Amino acid sequence: MDVIELSKGLDTIWVVLTAAMILLMEGGFALLEAGFVRQKNAVSIIMKVFVDIAFGALVFYFFGFALMYGQDAGGIIGTTGFLIKGDLSHIALNITHETYWLFQCAFVIAVISIVSGAVAERINFKAYILLTIAMTGFIYPLAGHWVWSLNGFLGKLGMIDFAGSAVIHALGGFSALAAAMFIGPRIGKFSADGKVNIVPPSNLPLASVGAFILWFGWFGFNAGSTLSATNGTIGHIAITTMLSAAAGGATCILFTMFRYKKADPPMVINGSLAGLVGITAGCAFVSDGAAIGIGAVSGIAMVLVTEWLERRQIDDPVGAFAVHGISGSLGTLAVGLFAMPELTEGIGKGYYGLFYGGGWSLLGAQALGLVTVSVWGFVLTWGVLWLIRKIMPVRVSKDEELIGLDVGIHGVPAYSQEHDFLDYDRLRNSR
Template identity: 40%
Template sequence: MEDSLFLMNNLWVIFATVLVILMQGGFILLEAGSTRMKNAGHTAGKSIFAFGIASLTFWAVGYGFIYGEGNAFIGMSDFFFGDFTGVSEGLMGSVDFMFQLAFAGIALAIAFGGFAERAKLSVYIIFAVLFTAFIYPVIAHWIWGSGWLAGLEKQDFAGSTVVHLTGAMAALAATLLLKPRIGKFNADRSSNPLSGHNQVYTVLGVLILWVGWFGFNAGSTLGVDDGFFGYVALVTQLAAASGAIAALLITWVDKGKADVPTMLNGTLAGLVAITASCAFVAPWAAVIIGFVAGIIVYYSMKFFESRGIDDPIYALSVHGVAGVWGTLSTGFFTTPQLAAMNGGSAGLFYGGGFAQLGVQAIGVVACGVFAFGASYGLLLLIRSMVGGLRVSREKELLGLDMSEHGSYGYPENFVSEEAK
């Protein structure tokens, strides 16, 4: 019986890993659809090589920095991972490695939202290595390894902080250094819509992400023996649904139109927010967490744009602001029973006081500051190495498909009349 359970647990986590990797496809459609046609092939293609780079880097050093024996800041063993006999968290070491690798790839995909439509290809390549080696692993070690936030029992079941806030802070550093896209803002600081070229792609991308999120959250139970993965899936679904409805309603009330892109971002914000708390809160709380996320993502998008920050994929709002809310929400809504099962203390609304909320806030500040500061510093280093982060004005106007790759994602739409 124990052997069968061990096998089922490993099969479940590998299946969850596949779902998380499939989320890369969701990001491909979401990002390509949210950008202009002249950049679509580049935006989609960089996701593949970025995940390849992340895989090799994570194998070489990333996993060791997270889970290796070390100190409260970083792990220092298990580099060039190749253990096929050991058991970690009740799983084969290789299975655990694959699951953790998939999460690192998602964090990088989020970070690259801040680079969209203007960064050099070489910048993507170098940053992918540095982010997967030195930024994401440090924060993951602090919370999921044997780091100092783990010692404080910070609650982040599947990564609102580790994955989403980390990626968003890297995206913020990138978009500040790269500056807005040509034509995004006018001299009076008013903004112009640079609409994505395919809304159907973005809808399908969000649906794929929604499905993949069950691997993200429910897969983080790391087993099937107690059936808890079903409960995690339930609260995940409720938060996503609530976020979608809230975002749709708020745009309808505020703008007089039910805006589809905002609804999609509200869906993702609900998913991001529940990622930390999916193992800690009751279903009714998941509905509230998702609903609040759907509202704040709308106002967050408007706020950043009003400040002249050009965030083409809205990574700062969807993954950053919603990630902060999701992280803090456990400090309010964690039930005593689920805290006893999964770590930490009960939330404020269950008589737990401010203790857990304080730990969550410390984690948000520490991880956010580190992710932003390290990303900003490494991007400055990259800028000095490659002679600038951004493509030339001429290349940006031409589009990154042609200027960086020599071919269009939609060649039939750019063929000249002479060629026809």
């Protein structure tokens, strides 16, 4: 075996393994969200995650990947590569197109999983399937094309988003915000006088395990984006990822102790995730110190935005917008400030941050790209839900919401130890 074939084999193994790590993050999403919502809605969370994986993978295979990475003339939308066939010669990688599809498929599944948490406990399951198809087949692929494809117009303008703070997290976060606003708060979350009623999480240990799984998978998310097992930046990417997540968690511990007089467990969980989201765009291009700063600012911003949403009576049960939308935005802009010349020299002249003498060009490109994908995600998600409402209810009935989506929609409770026998036919037919 020659060196070239060995290199291709190593890169293929690396990309497949990191894709599997990213896919394992769906287990993290499932546990995190199931722990944050009430016990009567745990099964509905799991079912939405299965929708993300099953429908997301098929849709991305049939046409999502083509729209995202196919040949194009105007930098807007791909037109080749449906079913991973046709002209994909412009994707010049050391791995096969099938391997690349697998890695990107894990990403697209993560995007819709962000949205699922914001509409937890009240979205119609059938409507969610249609939203998943729209997100994985059209909304995300086009945004990704603009930044990551060979001719994407935002990429040509100079935008850098190494592993997706904007394309995945800001897009997913602003889509989640649109969905939460469109569908409205859960029954009883806000009183008529504007008072915020706390909905206690059902299982914080479960949510914590989910966060740890997400943290683990993030090393595949970020380091895997090198697409090469021999890339010399893998170690640096891993350490900036670790430091930012740690800073997000540590800052939230201290900040909530100061603000609430107690360390707030859900905030600390989301603080670590905010640090992970924030570093995703610049993990390969910023220093260790900058990574700590990005994580710390992301953690504090997450707490403040969570409070702001509640004052606005926007119900986001798992903090999807505060974690992904805000931290993704901060991380995207941070590249324009902290990208180091010695770490971006392979990209091109002038691709470094304002604080390193790069001027305003990169920061401007980051801001333009961020606004573009965020507005795209918000507006298209709102529009898709509006269209779905013309076909079917987007929200479950009041009775289904009160009894819980597990029994009301899926006909089975998450925990049945209180029952010796269950009349499943009656449960399923009670919808």
